[in-house]
Amino acid sequence: MPKISEERKTERREQILAGARRCFAENGYEGATVARLEREIGLSRGAIFNYFPSKEDLFVELAVRDSARMSELWVEHGLDAVVREVVELDPDWLSVYLELFRRVRNDTEFRRRIEERNEAVIPANRARIEEAQRNGEFRDDLEAKEIGTFVNLVLNGLALLRASDEELPSTELVLALLRDAIGPRAPRRRPSRTGA
Amino acid sequence: MPKISEERKTERREQILAGARRCFAENGYEGATVARLEREIGLSRGAIFNYFPSKEDLFVELAVRDSARMSELWVEHGLDAVVREVVELDPDWLSVYLELFRRVRNDTEFRRRIEERNEAVIPANRARIEEAQRNGEFRDDLEAKEIGTFVNLVLNGLALLRASDEELPSTELVLALLRDAIGPRAPRRRPSRTGA
Numbered sequence: 481m482p483k484i485s486e487e488r489k490t491e492r493r494e495q496i497l498a499g500a501r502r503c504f505a506e507n508g509y510e511g512a513t514v515a516r517l518e519r520e521i522g523l524s525r526g527a528i529f530n531y532f533p534s535k536e537d538l539f540v541e542l543a544v545r546d547s548a549r550m551s552e553l554w555v556e557h558g559l560d561a562v563v564r565e566v567v568e569l570d571p572d573w574l575s576v577y578l579e580l581f582r583r584v585r586n587d588t589e590f591r592r593r594i595e596e597r598n599e600a601v602i603p604a605n606r607a608r609i610e611e612a613q614r615n616g617e618f619r620d621d622l623e624a625k626e627i628g629t630f631v632n633l634v635l636n637g638l639a640l641l642r643a644s645d646e647e648l649p650s651t652e653l654v655l656a657l658l659r660d661a662i663g664p665r666a667p668r669r670r671p672s673r674t675g676a
Numbered sequence: 677m678p679k680i681s682e683e684r685k686t687e688r689r690e691q692i693l694a695g696a697r698r699c700f701a702e703n704g705y706e707g708a709t710v711a712r713l714e715r716e717i718g719l720s721r722g723a724i725f726n727y728f729p730s731k732e733d734l735f736v737e738l739a740v741r742d743s744a745r746m747s748e749l750w751v752e753h754g755l756d757a758v759v760r761e762v763v764e765l766d767p768d769w770l771s772v773y774l775e776l777f778r779r780v781r782n783d784t785e786f787r788r789r790i791e792e793r794n795e796a797v798i799p800a801n802r803a804r805i806e807e808a809q810r811n812g813e814f815r816d817d818l819e820a821k822e823i824g825t826f827v828n829l830v831l832n833g834l835a836l837l838r839a840s841d842e843e844l845p846s847t848e849l850v851l852a853l854l855r856d857a858i859g860p861r862a863p864r865r866r867p868s869r870t871g872a
Contacts, residue, residue: 508778575781578774582704585771585841622849629845630853637833645781649825653818657826661857 489531496521496531497545500538505572509539509579536590539580544597550635551601555608558617559631560655566638567651574643616664627662634658685727692717692727693741696734701768705735705775732786735776740793746831747797751804754813755827756851762834763847770839814858823858830854 484492499521503512506520512535514525521528532538554562584591609624618627634654641648648654680688695717699708702716708731710721717724728734750758780787805820814823830850837844844850 571781575778578777581774581839582771585767585839626845626849629843630849633833633837633845633850634830635833636836637829637831640832640836641829643777643781647825649822649829653822653826654829657857661853 492523492527493531496523496528497538497542499523500532501542501573504539504542504576505570509535509576539576540590540593540597543577543594547598548601551605555604559612559658562635563638563655563658564651566635567642567648567654569639569642571643571645574639578640578643618662619664621665622662630662631658688719688723689727692719692724693734693738695719696728697738697769700735700738700772701766705731705772735772736786736789736793739773739790743794744797747801751800755808755854758831759834759851759854760847762831763838763844763850765835765838767839767841770835774836774839812860815860817861818858826858827854 500512500517503517503520507513507516514535517528517535517538518525532541550562550565553565584594605628606624609618609627612618613620613624613627638648638654696708696713699713699716703709703712710731713724713731713734714721728737746758746761749761780790801824802820805814805823808814809816809820809823834844834850
């Protein structure tokens with residue numbers, strides 16, 4: 481086997497992941513056969529499985545990258561940017577997640593792999609929420625974790641509607657209602673004049 | 677074929693639907709083979725398909741009943757009751773919906789059947805929201821439809837997290853934040869003393 485540079489390896493990994501994402505989105509997880517993966521990626525099964533030993537590994541890597549990207553987006557550009565991103569996600573790709581739901585639930589090992597990698601992004605998100613609470617962007621009468629789980633809920637709902645091609649509420653409406661739910665309690669109560 | 681009473685027919689339909697729901701939940705939609713449906717329902721395929729001509733018909737009827745039940749619950753007992761119901765739904769049954777997402781998206785006829793039946797419950801829900809706006813339970817600065825789509829979003833998010841066995845935010849937290857988002861704008865601004 482010819483030796484290839486680290487740079488070339490990285491390029492290959494990216495080529496494989498991009499092709500696998502397209503192939504999953506187009507054919508579904510079950511429908512993404514090895515032959516279709518080869519065609520879409522433009523490499524032989526030997527080359528592909530040299531980087532990712534199984535189809536499951538391909539999916540886990542793609543799923544984990546999605547989580548990491550959303551988390552980075554939130555940390556760097558705020559929650560509005562994440563909401564705007566979710567409503568633009570590819571419904572075909574989202575439906576691959578849904579297709580795998582039952583499997584993730586019933587396959588402990590598969591589940592553990594995804595959760596373990598996803599949990600890595602939690603501390604940065606938690607810290608970002610706490611910062612937003614300190615600077616008055618989010619309400620401070622709840623735990624950062626509570627705000628995080630509620631936001632997660634809304635984002636999951638958006639993704640599900642997006643995957644179903646159902647009519648989405650406008651992004652502005654979602655952002656406004658989300659701010660009403662987790663934004664600072666306004667108008668703030670003025671400090672009591674009696675000093676109590 | 678012996679003639680059977682209307683009452684007996686209704687009983688049979690219910691027996692078939694209850695068995696089909698259990699069978700789908702346990703085996704997934706694809707995994708619910710005709711043999712398994714027969715076993716779980718306790719009737720032969722001939723008897724079952726006399727009432728529901730296909731597996732798809734069974735699923736559509738179950739899905740439509742779920743929507744109708746949620747809608748009734750909202751209309752009769754309010755939104756809190758719906759939220760409490762969603763967080764208690766059977767994750768195995770919810771994952772059948774997810775399994776069918778891709779199919780519903782790609783199969784126009786399947787999709788039309790579900791949407792058509794679901795749309796039947798919209799007017800009652802819309803009227804309920806408008807009533808809640810009039811009596812001060814919900815904010816009145818948004819269209820009833822906007823409130824409906826946001827609530828739908830939150831309920832979908834809850835169902836998705838429930839299906840994944842992910843940690844749900846507490847029901848009380850969801851209800852409190854939902855009220856902050858769609859409840860009356862409080863404290864209301866007092867009318868200006870200058871009359872401006």
